Amino acid sequence: MKLLIDMGNSRLKWAVENQGQLAGGIAVNNGLLSAETLRQRWHALPPPSCIGIASVSAGPLLALVASMAAELWPDARIIQAKSQKQAFGVTNAYQQPEKLGVDRWLALIAAHRHYPAAACVVDCGTAITVDLLEANGEHRGGYISPGLALMKQALAQGTNALPLIDSHYPDQPAQSTEAAIHSGTLLAARGLIEHVLATRAAxxxxxxxxxxxxxxxxxxxxxxxIDSDLVLRGLAIAVEGQA
Structure with missing residues (x-):
């Protein structure tokens, strides 16, 4: 059994992988992460043979997760995934391959393995990332924009009057400021994705x-x-290659 940990900008996701099957745990917001929280989530798990970690940044949270994993399972090998120039059939388009976010890299690996065709891989998280992948595994590059919550936060923080909202409204011309923000941010995300796909030759x-x-x-x-576990699936492949 392997423990897979995906540390994003806003939350930590994890799953156990056993004979190719993923069983996910409940995600934890980064602001709530603590040694006790992780101990409660993980103490009842069977000892993993190895632990795969994908983290978009280094820092105290990564150190916390690594130390808790080592405390709970001192015999397990800890593998931290890194973006590479070429691996698992995928070729990274970045001139400095290590600068591609590891979450994007792992999503590309999973897309190539599990959805073997030309793909547009979009991670709709704190940031919206769009990556283009050919059927032969060649990464063409990508785009990054703020996610829905970041767009709303920017409006609230950059103006004197616009509110920070967390509600849903019909997709139509709005008749209130709150509805206009909701629709405007969604259309920005939609426009990015649909424009990128419209420019694809195939x-x-x-x-x-x-x-x-x-x-x-x-x-x-x-x-x-929609594949909510795409990054974890890529992490499983990366760990498989090193375990």
Whole structure:
């Protein structure tokens, strides 16, 4: 059994992988992470043979997770995933491959393994990242924009009067400020994704992951596959290659 940990900008997701099957745990917001929280989540798990960690940044939270994993399972090997120039059939388009976010890299690996076709991989999280992948595993590069929550926060913090909202409204011209913010941020995300796909020379399947994937998918005019565990699936592949 392997323990897989995906540390994003806003929350920690984890799952156990056993004979190719993932069983996910409940995600924890980064602001709530503590030694006691992790101990409560993990103490009843069977000892893993290895622990895979994907973290978008180094810092105290990564150190906390690594130390708790070592405390609970001192015999388990800890593997921290890194973006590479080429691995698992995928070629990284970045001139400095290590600068590609590890979550994006792992999502590309999983897309190539589990959805073997040209793909547009969109992570709808704190940031919205869009990556283009050819059927042969060649990464064409990508785009980054603020996620829905960050767009709303920017409006609230950058103006004197606009509110920070967390409500849903119909997808139509708005008749209130709150509804206008909701619709405007969704259309910004939708416009980015649909424009990128429209510029592709050949058809690409659209893969969505991240916390806002289902919200954004509802407003797209293009069919999408939602795979909330795409990064964890990529981490499982990366760990498999090193275990």
């Amino acid at each position: 058809p690409s399947q659209l893969l969505l992951t991240g916390g806002d994937a289902s919200i954004i998918a509802e407003h797209l005019n293009i069919p999408a596959v």
